[in-house]
Amino acid sequence: MPLIVENLRKNYGDAEIVRGISFALQPGECFALLGPNGAGKTTTLRCVLGHTELSSGHVELCGLPVPERAREARARVGVVPQNDGLDPDFTVTENLIVYSRYFGIPASQARARVPSLLAFAGLEAKANARVTTLSGGMKRRLTMARALVADPDLLIMDEPTTGLDPQARHLIWERLKGLVARGKTLLLTTHFMDEAERLAHRIAILDRGQIIALGTPREVIAAHIEPQVVEVFGDWDGHEGGAAAWARAHALQFAGRFETSGETAFCYLSEVDLLLEHLKTQSGLRYLHRPANLEDVFLKLTGRELRDE
Amino acid sequence: MNELFRPLDFSFARAWSVWQRNLMVWRRLAIPSIMGNLADPLIYLLGLGLGLGALLPKVHGVSYISFLATGTVAFSTMNAATFEALYSGYARAHEQKTWAAIMNAPLSLDDVMIGELMWSATKSLFSGGAILIVISAFGLVSPIHALAAVPLVVLIGLCFAGIGYIATALATGYDFFMYWLTLFISPMAMLCGVFFPLEQLPAFVRGAASILPLGHAINAVRPLLLQGEVPLLWLHVLVLLAYTVVGFGIARALMRRRLLS
Structure with a gap:
């Protein structure tokens, strides 16, 4: 060895x-x-x-x-x-x-x-x-x-x-x-x-x-995270607070878990179709759909706060 | 305390590879380096020896320039070893991380430090040896006596490099070395009879010279060069060896704490 x-x-x-x-x-x-x-x-x-x-x-x-x-x-x-x-x-x-x-x-x-x-x-x-x-x-x-x-x-x-x-x-x-x-x-x-x-x-x-x-x-x-990630960002027309406000109002209807970081909401889920349908109807919001990666696991496990010493 | 008595993990072949590395760097800069080793002490020697010497009667039965020349051999050897251990040693141990890179290979800190110690002694031999050659060429000392002094020059180099690594292990930057130079090295030059004999100085100063390593270095080198024999040679050699071993032992423990904790 x-x-x-x-x-x-x-x-x-x-x-x-x-x-x-x-x-x-x-x-x-x-x-x-x-x-x-x-x-x-x-x-x-x-x-x-x-x-x-x-x-x-x-x-x-x-x-x-x-x-x-x-x-x-x-x-x-x-x-x-x-x-x-x-x-x-x-x-x-x-x-x-x-x-x-x-x-x-x-x-x-x-x-x-x-x-x-x-x-x-x-x-x-x-x-x-x-x-x-x-x-x-x-x-x-x-x-x-x-x-x-x-x-x-x-x-x-x-x-x-x-x-x-x-x-x-x-x-x-x-x-x-x-x-x-x-x-x-x-x-x-x-x-x-x-x-x-x-x-x-x-x-x-x-x-x-x-x-x-x-x-x-x-x-x-x-082992640690849902297979799909949808990142939601941009303004949410007719609402204050942009993507983060949208996520607080709606994300859990579609995703098992979400996190917000600054202006972006990260939705973690297995089936994305319903969420993507919904997002297409929300004017102003933009999104990025991608498979989950190690960085998502890493941020989930170690948190998003800065680690500068 | 345990660190002081940690068994050596050392092989000559491994330490030699460190010595060879330093020689290879030095070869690039050999000409300015030899100039520096030789020019500075010779300027003092000729300036003071001829200028001041003309005003002075014989000192200890020899001309002042001979008296000064024999002190300069020990003084220059000390300086060369000290500067190599302090400034160049600091660059390799801390700034360039040369030692860390070497210790990623199958070398221990002892291999590296003993290789460095051998190298510092070598540099001081270049310096002390160059002065021995010049002063025998000028007829100030006999070439036979100069040759006999070579082992002493090596021992003096080992001694001041050995204790010098204490400063290198403690230093937080190059400025730190001013403490070592102004509180230890320069006073020693005045207290140990490099430039003038100590008889007219107060007794406690003469006492200091009997403790300080440069005092023993000069009391061994000067009579050897001028008379070919040294009263109490064994004592001077023993004291210089003791300074080398104890100084290097302390430096090694401090360096281990700094680099390998």
């Missing part, structure tokens, strides 16, 4: 950051830890990599107990940290060679592997460029290539696409899919639901240090 986490707890003083979480990775799967800011995602990764003592619980990385033998286990793991931590004094190629040395890879062997790593990262043209001249997306791809220098079985990535533009994100997703296709096991954290839904075989939603949902994206959606 690439990773087993059992009843992991981590306290800082009185603050309980991780409060008893358990999950295990199957070889070859992509597993995403989802959660709002401060949910404990990064702390979980630090515990898994042996960068901090556990308060209690049991972690096994590549078959070795953590933190006791974490250093040995990390020889078989590639890590993509949130802040790339690339060496600004070096070129792209030098970053890969210097990092190979930390794994005890001889220079000749490291040098021989550089072209395939650069090809993976799409950085062949930047082989001799200084890291400081790269864009954010290029840096992230280089960090991914750096994580692959020792050809690990397991990759651990902390928010691999945070801060990147859509083009760069799509490029990263393609690379991640390529890794899964090559049989690598991936553990990634993200707060982008579409990313998790697109990439992950299984997800765990983490909130306030606990796993509140675990399974395939489809399972999690089916």
